[in-house]
Amino acid sequence: xxxxxxxxxxxxxxxxxxxxxxxxxxxxxxxxxxxxxxxxxxxxxxxxxxxxxxxxxxxxxxxxxxxxxxxxxxxxxxxxxxxxxxxxxxxxxxxxxxxxxxxxxxxxxxxxxxxxxxxxxxxxxxxxxxxxxxxxxxxxxxxxxxxxxxxxxxxxxxxxxxxxxxxxxxxxxxxxxxxxxxxxxxxxxxxxxxxxxxxxxxxxxxxxxxxxxxxxxxxxxxxxxxxxxxxxxxxxx
Amino acid sequence: xxxxxxxxxxxxxxxxxxxxxxxxxxxxxxxxxxxxxxxxxxxxxxxxxxxxxxxxxxxxxxxxxxxxxxxxxxxxxxxxxxxxxxxxxxxxxxxxxxxxxxxxxxxxxxxxxxxxxxxxxxxxxxxxxxxxxxxxxxxxxxxxxxxxxxxxxxxxxxxxxxxxxxxxxxxxxxxxxxxxxxxxxxxxxxxxxxxxxxxxxxxxxxxxxxxxxxxxxxxxxxxxxxxxxxxxxxxxxxxxxxxxxxxxxxxxxxxxxxxxxxxxxxxxxxxxxxxxxxxxxxxxxxxxxxxxxxxxxxxxxxxxxxxxxxxxxxxxxxxxxxxxxxxxxxxxxxxxxxxxxxxxxxxxxxxxxxxxxxxxxxxxxxxxxxxxxxxxxxxxxxxxxxxxxxxxxxxxxxxxxxxxxxxxxxxxxxxxxxxxxxxxxxxxxxxxxxxxxxxxxxxxxxxxxxxxxxxxxxxxxxxxxxxxxxxxxxxxxxxxxxxxxxxxxxxxxxxxxxxxxxxxxxxxxxxxxxxxxxxxxxxxxxxxxxxxxx
Numbered sequence: 001x002x003x004x005x006x007x008x009x010x011x012x013x014x015x016x017x018x019x020x021x022x023x024x025x026x027x028x029x030x031x032x033x034x035x036x037x038x039x040x041x042x043x044x045x046x047x048x049x050x051x052x053x054x055x056x057x058x059x060x061x062x063x064x065x066x067x068x069x070x071x072x073x074x075x076x077x078x079x080x081x082x083x084x085x086x087x088x089x090x091x092x093x094x095x096x097x098x099x100x101x102x103x104x105x106x107x108x109x110x111x112x113x114x115x116x117x118x119x120x121x122x123x124x125x126x127x128x129x130x131x132x133x134x135x136x137x138x139x140x141x142x143x144x145x146x147x148x149x150x151x152x153x154x155x156x157x158x159x160x161x162x163x164x165x166x167x168x169x170x171x172x173x174x175x176x177x178x179x180x181x182x183x184x185x186x187x188x189x190x191x192x193x194x195x196x197x198x199x200x201x202x203x204x205x206x207x208x209x210x211x212x213x214x215x216x217x218x219x220x221x222x223x224x225x226x227x228x229x230x231x232x233x234x235x236x237x
Numbered sequence: 238x239x240x241x242x243x244x245x246x247x248x249x250x251x252x253x254x255x256x257x258x259x260x261x262x263x264x265x266x267x268x269x270x271x272x273x274x275x276x277x278x279x280x281x282x283x284x285x286x287x288x289x290x291x292x293x294x295x296x297x298x299x300x301x302x303x304x305x306x307x308x309x310x311x312x313x314x315x316x317x318x319x320x321x322x323x324x325x326x327x328x329x330x331x332x333x334x335x336x337x338x339x340x341x342x343x344x345x346x347x348x349x350x351x352x353x354x355x356x357x358x359x360x361x362x363x364x365x366x367x368x369x370x371x372x373x374x375x376x377x378x379x380x381x382x383x384x385x386x387x388x389x390x391x392x393x394x395x396x397x398x399x400x401x402x403x404x405x406x407x408x409x410x411x412x413x414x415x416x417x418x419x420x421x422x423x424x425x426x427x428x429x430x431x432x433x434x435x436x437x438x439x440x441x442x443x444x445x446x447x448x449x450x451x452x453x454x455x456x457x458x459x460x461x462x463x464x465x466x467x468x469x470x471x472x473x474x475x476x477x478x479x480x481x482x483x484x485x486x487x488x489x490x491x492x493x494x495x496x497x498x499x500x501x502x503x504x505x506x507x508x509x510x511x512x513x514x515x516x517x518x519x520x521x522x523x524x525x526x527x528x529x530x531x532x533x534x535x536x537x538x539x540x541x542x543x544x545x546x547x548x549x550x551x552x553x554x555x556x557x558x559x560x561x562x563x564x565x566x567x568x569x570x571x572x573x574x575x576x577x578x579x580x581x582x583x584x585x586x587x588x589x590x591x592x593x594x595x596x597x598x599x600x601x602x603x604x605x606x607x608x609x610x611x612x613x614x615x616x617x618x619x620x621x622x623x624x625x626x627x628x629x630x631x632x633x634x635x636x637x638x639x640x641x642x643x644x645x646x647x648x649x650x651x652x653x654x655x656x657x658x659x660x661x662x663x664x665x666x667x668x669x670x671x672x673x674x675x676x677x678x679x680x681x682x683x684x685x686x687x688x689x690x691x692x693x694x695x696x697x698x699x700x701x702x703x704x705x706x707x708x709x710x711x712x713x714x715x716x717x718x719x720x721x722x723x724x725x726x727x728x729x730x731x732x733x734x735x736x737x738x739x740x741x742x743x744x745x746x747x748x749x750x751x752x753x754x755x756x757x758x759x760x761x762x763x764x765x766x767x768x769x770x771x
Binding site: 012046049050051052053070071072074075077079081083085086087088089090091092093094096097098099100101102103104105106107110111114115118124125126127128129130132 | 548
């Protein structure tokens with residue numbers, strides 16, 4: 001379970017990016033995180049994954065606090081950023097090996113998972129190429145594969161569908177469902193409200209650093225569309 | 238439009254935030270510390286080279302050869318321009334990151350090229366100034382100051398980098414084009430650039446070999462040869478030495494004329510090369526990629542090594558020290574007799590072969606400061622390490638270890654070669670090896686600490702980190718400061734003790750520093766890591 005308790009994060013002692021956020025994401029959840037640009041989505045995702053520090057509150061991932069026990073927490077999470085900036089001097093396979101070595105994945109299992117996902121996302125035959133020669137979409141696919149090969153219990157994704165072709169987007173949704181069936185949890189931010197509406201069993205809407213709506217998707221949207229609800233919340237003073 | 242472009246480019250390239258890698262308004266204390274660091278680096282640099290050139294000017298003046306200083310000024314400025322253009326022309330002219338932003342705008346290509354070249358030239362002039370300032374001070378101090386001569390000097394000096402910029406921009410482009418379609422593009426570029434660099438060194442040494450016992454006369458003959466082969470040198474010296482305005486006119490007209498021609502002729506090449514660079518070609522392989530399992534430390538080292546060999550400016554700047562050391566040691570086998578005879582001439586500075594070797598080794602190891610910049614070089618990739626289950630201190634140890642790999646093995650191999658060339662006593666050799674190991678470890682740990690305090694994650698070109706960051710400057714000049722302390726220890730110890738014991742004392746000092754630094758890295762890395770804003 002991913003528990004976010006009273007998390008606040010301020011930039012330069014002035015801008016409050018996250019303001020006393022409380023969220024609970026259960027194993028098996030596909031949780032969509034929606035908000036306008038600059039609402040605090042990326043800040044929260046980076047805080048959960050231990051990339052940035054936060055002043056108040058705590059985040060616990062399957063019982064491991066990201067503040068007091070960051071290594072144990074990071075061993076069970078996978079973070080995928082909105083921009084796949086990865087080591088361009090490495091080849092695709094070298095990058096996956098680096099991730100495999102960090103997570104100490106046994107050789108045979110690693111090779112099987114690399115084969116499975118690289119074939120699924122159709123980048124198997126370019127894995128020996130330098131990442132510098134990859135397109136944005138190919139890099140995005142590589143980051144997704146690197147997240148999947150260590151079989152994380154919690155996947156945190158920032159705008160994961162940006163840059164992916166329709167087939168890869170479809171496959172990623174399938175992977176989400178597959179991971180959830182295994183007991184993992186997925187927490188991702190998106191601007192594509194239709195995806196959130198159809199894919200997520202739960203959603204949270206963030207506005208100026210505060211969670212303004214969250215819960216089961218059908219409870220949040222009621223008999224309206226997510227787009228309608230989102231715009232209504234956005235227009236509220 | 239040129240003015241508007243220049244304004245934007247200058248703001249992008251020369252802002253204090255960009256230079257320091259931090260926002261001065263938000264981090265006042267850090268900014269003050271960074272400014273002090275820069276000041277220290279500038280003062281150290283000008284102090285060392287100022288003293289060197291002042292002393293040289295004094296000696297040349299005694300022999301009536303003060304005008305050789307002008308040739309020095311010309312050659313140093315040209316070589317600096319050449320090095321800058323070789324490494325940076327690609328980024329400034331032929332593969333600039335904002336090409337996709339600028340090309341759709343209704344701006345003439347030659348305006349963009351001129352603006353880009355202007356920014357590059359400003360960087361070149363600033364680098365050249367670092368050498369020209371001490372050389373010109375020495376020249377005018379010894380030759381006598383005269384306002385008209387000084388104005389001629391300034392105008393003439395502005396022309397020096399222009400022809401090298403033209404020629405070596407094309408050479409840089411040629412290297413890029415030759416290696417573009419190949420598998421290990423960056424590695425080939427590095428090899429070609431190293432070959433070029435050592436080629437210049439070899440040429441300089443072979444032209445200089447007149448067999449004269451007086452090195453000063455050698456210098457003069459060398460400079461005169463170069464002057465007769467490249468007319469702008471003759472015009473430059475003549476214009477300043479004799480206040481010859483005709484020579485000044487030749488110099489200005491030929492250089493600026495060629496430069497204007499360059500701007501107009503290179504436009505199409507700039508567009509086509511930028512377009513080529515945009516295209517990403519991925520080859521498909523029929524064989525499956527096989528994964529390899531390594532230990533975490535080995536995996537970090539592989540990652541660091543790949544970054545090193547795929548970043549030409551990084552490899553060249555930090556690889557030059559150990560390579561130079563190896564070349565010198567191999568060369569010493571063939572020139573052992575000549576070098577030994579040098580120690581018996583009036584020109585030796587009173588040091589023995591083993592001490593000179595230690596000075597050379599220390600200098601070359603100080604040039605290996607990858608640990609002072611490699612954390613910064615993570616740049617936009619830093620999220621990877623931060624989101625992964627790797628302890629921050631492990632990351633720093635990996636980077637520290639890579640710096641040791643980079644410098645120490647070649648330093649030890651060179652030391653072994655020197656041992657046999659100069660018949661160094663076994664016990665002295667062991668102590669020298671002990672010193673070399675201690676120095677390499679201490680320098681690596683020192684670099685790591687500097688980078689923890691002075692990271693620069695926001696950059697567009699690795700050169701901004703490797704050559705222009707405060708951490709890089711402190712990595713180099715800070716190590717020199719520690720070496721000065723080592724020197725003092727030796728100087729005082731050798732008065733009452735044997736030379737071997739004095740070297741041993743320096744080594745123990747380095748080991749002590751290394752221990753303290755490791756303790757710091759062990760205890761403080763985690764708290765510093767979490768504060769980084771990326």
